[in-house]
Amino acid sequence: MFDNLSDRLNKTFKAIRGQGRLTESNIKDALRDVRRALLEADVALPVVKSFITKVQERAVGQEVSSSLNPGQAFIKIVREQLAEVMGAEAEPLNFNVEPPAVVMVAGLQGAGKTTSIGKLAKWLKEREKKKVMVVSADVYRPAAIKQLETLAEQVDVLFYPSTAEQDPVDIARNAHAEAKKQFVDVLLLDTAGRLHIDNEMMQEVQRLHSSINPCETLFVVDSMTGQDAANTAKAFNDALPLTGVILTKTDGDARGGAALSIREITGKPIKFIGAGEKTDALEPFHPDRMAGRILGMGDVLSLIEEAEAKIDQKKAQKFAQKVQKSGQFDLEDFLEQLQQINNMGGVGGLMGKLPGMDQLKGQVDGDKAEKEFKRLEAIIYSMTKQERRFPAVIKGSRKRRIAAGSGTSVPDVNRLLKQFTQMQKMMKKMKGGGMKNLMRGLAGKLPPGMGGMGGLPPGMR
Structure with a gap:
């Protein structure tokens, strides 16, 4: 998300950093480029106008002219204003109610509503340590009920069964009663979607809302619809008191207009963003961190939180101690490290969160890297x-057997063994704590799908 906007803004900032001092004239030129970049990102016109006015007021005042580095001061203002447009601070889910806390999830058909409930259930269970139950009141699509049941099994949460013959309000009330009996912390309620907002849909969700009085009413919206996503959320909010938005399919949205328009148009915060089909592809939305990502400054805090949640700490510690002590590293260790990277979203998932990596986006093929990992x-x-513990024994006939068993070729096996040997040499340099030697060895030897970049980027040195 935001790839196109990031590229445009970084070109503008590169030009303004070169200015000895900022004047009304060169600020005006920079803001013209920023305005064009926002409009191309499909940000709603009223949001763009308000944003430019506020940045201009701050930029031509004392804030920039008195700064020792006017270019950096201007970028700081743009970053702060981007964060403000998206909501300034993250707004967590409100569970300050008697359990079970009911979270009602609504949205148009095809926005990724049911999938988002599965992701949210997993996030609540793993990150918030909540006991979760899910239920579907979408009586118009029996497939949606089955889909939610399958997702509940995948993420290991309770599922309350329902059928197409039941009344949605009865389903919700019965599920709520059952959740109480089972001492559930959070009940996630899926509602029916439509191809467009209509009176019938609104009346049904209003009935559901008044019957169970949820502590959170979340609207799921497809980010690829741009500023239309904000307008749809506003139309829904006019009929029902929304508490927040889940923005889906952000991995397929290079513009980001929805994320920059929703808060200003609806007054409601984006609480989560979804990127991809995997059940762990959901993260809380932090406006200040997202502003940093847009401007190529990375999002190290989210990366640390993700690492803490998704990396097996015991395994990581055991591996570090093993390498520090002996420098030994076998193919089982190599496989474990690949899986840890995949758990973090793969190479592509790490790129936007690492400072200084925006300049390398065009040279990194995330899909290619993921296929290579597989x-x-x-x-x-x-x-x-x-063979995993002693790769040196893998010769001709073994290579042919391994290639046949994995559906690959002997050159593929040779390539893996070569990469492993290089990694093994680096790990030996870590023995006794030689991290500086390791980093020197790593320069220019980045993972598959990231080749030909010649050394680590400035933000990673």
């Missing part, structure tokens, strides 16, 4: 335990 994984899984 190929390497398949090759290692086709090896015996002995």
